[in-house]
Amino acid sequence: MEKSSPTLESRKRKTAGEDEDEDVKLKGKRTEQVENLMKVSRQEYLKNREKKKLKQLRDDIEDEQFLFEKIEKLSEPEKREHLYKQKIVELVSKEQQCDDTGEEREIHPQQAWEENQINNAKLNFGSKDRKQKDYQFVFEDQIEFIKSTIVDSDSDVDVDNEKLQRTRNSKLIEDRKALPIYPYKDALLQAVHDHQVLIIVGETGSGKTTQIPQYLHEAGFTRSGGKMIGCTQPRRVAAMRVAARVSHEMGVKLGHEVGYSIRFEDCTSEKTILKYMTDGMLLREFLTEPDLASYSVIMIDEAHERTLSTDILFGLIKDVASARPHLKLLISSATLDAEKFSDYFDCAPIFKIPGRRFPVEIHHSKAPISDYLDAAVVTALQIHATQPQDDGDILIFLTGQEEIETAENIINRRIRALGTKIAELITCPIYANLPTELQAKIFEPTPEGARKVVLATNIAETSLTIDCIKYVIDTGFCKINCYNPRTGTESLMVAPISKASANQRAGRSGRTGPGKCFRLYTEHSYMNDLEDSTIPEIQRTNLANVVLLLKSVGITDLLNFDFMDPPPAEALLKALELLFALGSLDKDGKLTKVGERMSEFPLDPMLSKMIVASDKYKCSAEIISIAAMLSIGNSIFYRPKDRQVQADNAWMNFHVGNVGDHIALLKVYNSWKETKFSTQWCYENYIQVRSMKKARDIRDQLESRLERVGIDLTSNVNDLEAIKKSIISGFFPHSARLQKNGAYRTVKHPQTGHIHPSSGLSQVLPRWVVYHELVLTTKEYMRQVTELKPGWLVEVAPHYYQLKDVEDSSSKKMPRGIGLA
């Protein structure tokens, strides 16, 4: 974005002038009630004022005659309670009708649960009986209109289907009105009119993600100039699923009026007015549209998760908002962080919407526990032995694959020892790197008379939800990735979770019914030892990518950029230094031509630079394959415990001639391509199919970006020197020289490292290498290593290396047989 946005003074004037009209119009409408709703949660409201009266009402409700007289005198919550009962009866009869007409109904457990939830949520429904009819009418109209577009595009629809459609639509309207958010619709719209930025605290199950964009659309926020309402999600599946749900509710085809946009898949069209997308995708849109002119509203959902992308979005969007007073911002967060968000957005008001969830009983351990793995197993077996079988499954949170496998073994062994004295207990491991076929196991329904125990990493905290979990066992730990800007190393560390995380984990037990959570740490420890929330990603990650992106949207002064939680200055400086070395920034910190080309690629800057440089060496086809393989990380090879030797041998096939890991990855990709992307081939070579498919998608994307930056796709598969020089053009800061003791030392900064044992060169120990990344585990290990000739460093990066840096003064002191590869 051009940083030459209006000065603060002129912005203020502009804002005041343009908002004045609206202000005058709406001031009258603003009621005390609206203000109250924004401060007090509905649950508190109910609890404090009307508890007693409600109880009495329940006793009286049998007598209809009496009730109708009484209902006129009732307060709002009482009316709701009454209508709730009425609506349940209506809904049940409607459901039966639906079934009678033979409507196609998926019996997916998720949907069944949703419907159940919706029914439960009827408590909050329909405070305004008369208006309901109005709404239905208005809606029928709208649906007729939209339905015609369905008929247009789908000529097979016959009269019967149309009738069916109508039943379904009216049920959808009912469902929508049943969501806890519905009674707040008017107040919410009012608040959006009154304020530019609104923090929304929407508890789980409130319906905020699906309903708010629709409300705004109905209220006319999409009418002006065909502008869109954008809603970001931290995960791809969420964006897709919500978009599908909303398009269904609105009776339009997915990808038309309602669409989603995620990497590799843009399911939107010119008609699209409600757009769901991943937060990273919106961030990328800043590159082509710095003022987000095509949006009238941006909603950042799940902001409390504080992903890297949301944090950057905050800074950028705050700036856009001050330049565009008519752009509305909605930030949805969890209760704990709401005030922090409000402070950041200049005291934006907080709007609370209650959710619907089941109560969860929380148990803490009495005394501190030293062996949480053992304690988790014991607790699980205890639950299994003492609680009724058909009552619900168990979910245990552990830190990683190894722990999961050990726990699985112990549980199985102990259950076997107990024999028939106890009901069957099925162990289901789940972690991101588990092959897809095995992951599916957790979604299979539990057989009659048995119980499931799911052993999961953090993946079960937010990314996937498992039905029928009644018991959660929380060990209180997880693995987090930490980047050390000083050494440039990354490491995975086992760390205590935050309070927010602990509550999230506990909530996983209350999805289908009341649940219980057993925490393997004391309450004292929860109160005093755990942080309130996890350290945001932006403070513990390599920022090279972020800095390049910010530079290319025109942010010049990064150290003073308005971060909600600023990253360590050292990490920013390190990133700037790297970008300068790569030639993407000039002396004044401005983006160069090379930098502009690099920012087109959704990769780490070193990988992007490698691609840009491959133009010169005429091997872009090979380099994008390597970049794709490198960027999917270390989950390419599958190494089951019982076949480690075979797996290692398969891997070594790609290393013939000690070509180095980069070229080996290229060979893997090309061999797979030759088999026409065969799944069987992957199994035979102990390679993860999922990873390879991802690599193919990334490669395809990179290929299309080549065109955009004007690089020809040229292939030169046999010229290894050209390929290696391209790699070095991006990774020259990661070059290292062999020491006497068999370790390596980086050429510029004194950093030692060792070739990782999984590398094809770990036995070869070439004198000079370039590595992809440095990880700290038991030692500092260089992962993905390729041999280089020192002369190339001076040739490729003369601004960085002089001859004296690469003079091989120590060659004579080398032990015999080392460093001669």
Next chain:
DNA sequence: GAGCACTGC
């Protein structure tokens, strides 16, 4: 001769 939390572009 080792160790792979989770996302996203």
